[in-house]
Amino acid sequence: MQKQLLPFYHHLIIIIFTFFTLQIEAEPLKEQLFTEQKDQQILPLKNICSGSPWANIVWIHVHDDEETAREVALQTLSHLQQGCLLDLQHGGSRDIYVQNADISYHFDPNRIFTQQGRQEAIKCDDGDCRLAMPELTQAVEQLISQYLQYAQLIVAVHNNHAHGLSILHYANGSAGANDTLQTAINPQQNPHNFFLVTSRQAYEFLSKRGFNVILQDNDQVQDDGSLSVWAAHKKIDYINIEAERGHNANQVEMLHAVWAYMQTYYLK
Numbered sequence: 001m002q003k004q005l006l007p008f009y010h011h012l013i014i015i016i017f018t019f020f021t022l023q024i025e026a027e028p029l030k031e032q033l034f035t036e037q038k039d040q041q042i043l044p045l046k047n048i049c050s051g052s053p054w055a056n057i058v059w060i061h062v063h064d065d066e067e068t069a070r071e072v073a074l075q076t077l078s079h080l081q082q083g084c085l086l087d088l089q090h091g092g093s094r095d096i097y098v099q100n101a102d103i104s105y106h107f108d109p110n111r112i113f114t115q116q117g118r119q120e121a122i123k124c125d126d127g128d129c130r131l132a133m134p135e136l137t138q139a140v141e142q143l144i145s146q147y148l149q150y151a152q153l154i155v156a157v158h159n160n161h162a163h164g165l166s167i168l169h170y171a172n173g174s175a176g177a178n179d180t181l182q183t184a185i186n187p188q189q190n191p192h193n194f195f196l197v198t199s200r201q202a203y204e205f206l207s208k209r210g211f212n213v214i215l216q217d218n219d220q221v222q223d224d225g226s227l228s229v230w231a232a233h234k235k236i237d238y239i240n241i242e243a244e245r246g247h248n249a250n251q252v253e254m255l256h257a258v259w260a261y262m263q264t265y266y267l268k
């Protein structure tokens, strides 16, 4: 009996959750401007909170052009009346562009969390960009010490597009397979909607609920400076929600599963 009721119950929760997420007017969210001791704000970060922050959990949005991910995360926080989203806001582009008196350069903000990643990520546009590395390193270290180093769970929200990244990129024989320990693919799910996680605990929890999930190989993964690699080095539980742009309902459903995971393992 319980087994028969579960799918209905699950759907009912999602419908109610989606309704409230879409219908309830957003509560005012507190924005704390992230400040750096420099003229140039290299990582223009806002910590947007609804109610009180979680002590050990960080939600983060790094690609400013991935609007669905930001919108759904903020709506969800507003509904939950707790938690914060660390949001990089840098003019609506994927890359962050830095320009000062001496140099100009740009980088992908999800390739800067390790030294090796930063070295490869910095793309020089003008001037002597040797100066870029120390100032970017300082900004990243400040971000980490202020927000990430004591996190037990980091949830990153991303979007891809119909012809972009999908879980098939990580399947056997594909480019990302070497970085992957295990992959759960549900053929009934859109391959663009998937989780990438660093813990078997999260892998089991999410794959059992019918989602596409990739378990990163934390020992073999290529150091590209992404947050998942940094989290693996620090042994932090990390969940990346990848959903296709504009698929708000899917992203709501995925965040709802993460909320259930948070309640099971972190907010008891």
Ligand SMILES: [Zn+2]
Residues within 6 Å of the ligand: 063, 066, 157, 158, 159
């Ligand atoms: Zn992204």
